[in-house]
Amino acid sequence: MAVVHVAGIGKMGLPMAGHLQAAGHAVTVSDPGDERLQLARRQGLAVAEDAATAMGRADVVLSSLPDDAALRQVAAQVTRSARRGAIYMDTSTVSQTASAEVAGELAAAGVFYLRTTVSGNNRMAEAAQLTVMASGPRAAYNAVLPLLKTLGPNQFYLGEAEQARLMKLVVNLMIAQTSAMLAEALTLGRKGGLVWGDMWQVLGASAVASPIVKAKAVQLSQRDFTPTFTVGQMIKDLDLILGAGEAVHAPLAQTALTHQLMHAAMAQGDGQDDYAAIIKTVERSAGLSADLQEKP
Template identity: 30%
Template sequence: MKTRKVGFIGLGSMGKAMATNIARAGYPLTVFDVRKEPLAEMEKLGARVAKSARKVGEESDTVIVMVLDFQQVKEAVLPPEGALGGMRKGTTLIITSTITPQNVTEVESVAREHGISVIDSPVSGGRLRAEDASLALMVGGEDAVVKENEDVLKAVGSNVFHVGKVGQGQAMKMVNQILVSANIVSVAEAMVMAEKLGINLQTVYDVITRSSGTSEVLQRMGPSMIARDFVPKVTVDILIKDTGIIMDTVRALEIPLPVSSTVYQIYRMARARGLGQKDAISVFQLLEEFAGL
């Protein structure tokens, strides 16, 4: 059993998988979520269930937060009722949610007043890689704090990259999401064109995954697209949130990102068609509709 006591707030599909791996790595674990079902599952794995986010803070050396957006981050961490309200001086808060660098800085300024360190560590890889602890973690934080929590981070994902100071993890995640969000749309467009040309989609997959047009998105998501399996792993709504962060940053930096702007609007159109809670690859259905398929 490890000695560092870890708290985890947010047990959605990603968070529950991440917390499960922390428990399996031997860390004393305290968890909190607003829903009872994942708490019961974690309790069976030996985790302690806290009655509030603040209680998680009181019982932990390191608190990890994995919730949907900045509003939920604030509810989970800000004093008096959030984790920071209960955390001791010298402990660490790790934010794995995807928010903006400015959001992280806002939380970090509050934490600093309480003598608490912050690491921002958004993740990439989706639910399946969360389950097998092979996520990529894009870590921003002070060298000593990151080093102190390195083993905890590695329990969550085998690919841990310390990319810079607090906030730089979120900046790197934006760069990643530019590529991921556009690649999903590109794969969907390619599949639609192939359909129009009468090419079997499995043949497209077999050929392109061995050609220069391949990508991890095609390799991982292509089979689901071909099978028309739109059960959500990463939803359209989540990618709207992520690409919305990119658009806000583009405006602040006053730089043109025309492809990303178009991609953002495509996901918004998908949500307008009722696909918000479907998997992000359901943009394939939207583009099929546009193509008259």
């Protein structure tokens, strides 16, 4: 069994830490938020008194972080504190640029660096149903594969460098575009007089009923926009996606439009709703109310 330190125990990091501990690994956690640390303690996880010391003792450091700045900060701490030969796995959605920068620093410190991005929301993390997309040293990946298998049923090794970062953006591009597709389709249906609940029943049984459409149907059929991933978070990911497209001269015209719709949702006060709130944005542009009883 491995000694693991988990840095960053938000909605994704905390359940991942719990699955690792349940599998028999010796887990400690750290986080800048006292509320998250208290929650970890209530769930039976050991909170590190000093993150640097815990990193120094760990075979594996795992992080789940919000952005490039946080990755740079935690990677610098790993570089200073982790022992040579340790493995650093980061599951965050960050830029390839920031990831490549910290890769050099970690290599100089003798720390093996794995980009272990994950596809799935917090509910899937809690249910150990994440898909892992990994890149970095193959030997390090082979060594931590038993740990990755505690997070979900599917693991993919994609290469030695930043492939996992790009693959995560590819997946999230399609997630964002699914919400845009639903926004236009459902607005067309409502504008033409179809019943909201009827549309969701048909979509769920149709050829377009992808896993994400089916998952969204559970909440959205009730007009519930409680977030699994907010509009604001999706804007951050779309910034990364469009930046990746610019770097390789890949035209992402439809994604750019979806990016603007997300900004419209933010401007209209829906920034903390689920990213599917762009449905409401498109409805408004068609003169529809949020009130389903109101006639189009």
